Amino acid sequence: MIIATWNINSVKARLPLLLDWLDQAKPDVVCLQEIKCQTPDFPRLELEALGWHCVVQGQKSYNGVALLSREPATDVITALPGDPSDEQARYVQATVSGLRIGCLYLPNGNPVGTEKYPYKLAWMDRLVTHAEQLLRAETPFVLAGDYNICPTDDDVYDPVAWREDALCRPESRAQFRRLLNLGLTEAFRLFHPDEPHRYSFWDYQAGRWPRDQGLRIDHFLLSPQASDRATACDIDKTPRGWEKASDHTPVWCEISG
């Protein structure tokens, strides 16, 4: 079973590229972030006609997440628990073929010094609490998405320039490590322990893509039972080079059984 995560930066602007990539990569589950549309405006009919089941949590203008699956999705959750007043569409979760899959779009947190940064850290508090709850069930799960966190300096093209950014600050990285310390495994590093400078995002500005100056911020965190079954994880750079590309490229993980 191939699970992919892709921040597509508007599902409407990116639908042709999404359909091309689904056709050639043939994933079984796709976690999408930044669909940037309200739920009724999601291209559900087009995707269902191609055999996809869709779980969608949209929002006007910003954010928005969706989970596509070849097999039906059950036990759907459309918000991260822990703050009923949070109206930002950043989390959906469903069970597909016995595997529980969370699709998340973690807050960016910039500029640090505004309310955006504490919102990010508080959102990660809630994610830690939610992961603890999932672990108690002792069933395999995957938390996939745009974490807006560079876990280490190896994941940044210029660590000094990015040191104070919300994606790299020590408090952000400490929150990410709390997830690992629960017993979750970061899938890309499991299979690529000695490959610094592998990125999943390249800014549109300043020639970052042609110079390969990127960040690795799209991740898979695996529960112990999911980690046991993981067979591969990699970044598919190809779609970032296409015309009208998203600034993120897909990351995928294979889970056996």
Add this chain to the structure above:
DNA sequence: ATGGTTGTTCCACAA
């Protein structure tokens, strides 16, 4: 020090 894009919406903001 500067660089200088994209999508959505409205006359900026978020990334």
